[in-house]
Amino acid sequence: MALTRPTGLFINVHKALVIPVTVAAMLTFGNFSTAMWLYLGMHGTYSILWLIKGRTYPDRRFAEQVPIWIGIVFVFFPLAGYYAAPILLAWLHPDVPAWAVGLGVSIFTFGIFLHYVSDAQKYYTLQVRSGLIDTGLFARTRNPNYLGEILTYMGFAIISWHWVPFVVNFAWIFGFFIRNMIKKDRSMSRLPGFAAYRARTGMLLPRLLRPAARPVAVD
Numbered sequence: 608m609a610l611t612r613p614t615g616l617f618i619n620v621h622k623a624l625v626i627p628v629t630v631a632a633m634l635t636f637g638n639f640s641t642a643m644w645l646y647l648g649m650h651g652t653y654s655i656l657w658l659i660k661g662r663t664y665p666d667r668r669f670a671e672q673v674p675i676w677i678g679i680v681f682v683f684f685p686l687a688g689y690y691a692a693p694i695l696l697a698w699l700h701p702d703v704p705a706w707a708v709g710l711g712v713s714i715f716t717f718g719i720f721l722h723y724v725s726d727a728q729k730y731y732t733l734q735v736r737s738g739l740i741d742t743g744l745f746a747r748t749r750n751p752n753y754l755g756e757i758l759t760y761m762g763f764a765i766i767s768w769h770w771v772p773f774v775v776n777f778a779w780i781f782g783f784f785i786r787n788m789i790k791k792d793r794s795m796s797r798l799p800g801f802a803a804y805r806a807r808t809g810m811l812l813p814r815l816l817r818p819a820a821r822p823v824a825v826d
Contacts, residue, residue: 609676615669617678619661621686622654628690632697642703646693646766649715653759660723664730685782688775689760692767701768708766715762721755739798747813749792749804753784754811784811 629647633639661669673682725744729752732740744751757780764772788810795801808814 609674611672611674612678613669614671614673614678614682615661615665617682618669618686619658621683621689622657625654625690625693626651629693629697632694636697636700638697638700640700642701642708642766642768643693643697645708645712646696646763649712649766650693650763653715653719656719656723660726664727666726666730685779688778689763689772691775692763692769692772695769695771696767699769703766703768707768711762711765713762714758714765718755718758718760718762721751722759723755725751725755739795739800739804741800741804741808746808747815748809748811749795750784750788750811751813753788754813757784757811 626647629650633643633647721744728743728745729740748754757776760772760776760779764776792805792810
């Protein structure tokens with residue numbers, strides 16, 4: 608019988624290695640530029656926050672047990688594609704324009720806010736009640752956490768100033784995020800009120816032209 612481990616373990620190992628991999632790239636290629644330190648601060652902080660989140664409000668999906676070889680081949684190795692950004696940045700020493708630095712940091716900040724705050728909203732709401740979550744950050748998009756994660760890695764790609772990290776990001780969008788969002792919609796379709804909720808929200812991007820739902824007061 609194959610040994611199994613939680614899916615989250617392989618994700619957490621990837622996150623824990625972000626700082627060592629980035630520092631190793633800096634030392635290997637002798638790159639201690641401002642852009643390199645900025646990248647280390649951004650991606651390193653994101654990874655530490657991920658590990659804290661996993662201890663304080665974990666995602667139940669990541670508790671699923673998978674054989675170790677599946678976790679390595681189909682979880683850790685695909686995630687390792689994200690290491691391309693710091694390695695290419697350290698190796699090629701690009702002159703990252705100031706406007707790109709500002710844009711990358713801004714997109715990263717929006718992303719990290721959406722990701723961690725929406726995950727917290729989902730986790731703590733489900734501690735109180737089950738059912739559809741259609742308020743707060745979920746009022747206009749059904750997947751603010753995925754949107755946040757995509758924006759976060761888009762910020763990293765911009766700072767890296769290379770096309771490969773963009774390809775990795777889009778590969779994850781179409782290979783993982785969209786598939787999971789469709790699966791989530793199918794799962795939520797059985798919940799009361801989902802049809803109306805789906806009509807007024809975007810699957811990923813917020814639907815801004817429709818008014819957000821307002822909670823109904825109960826006497």
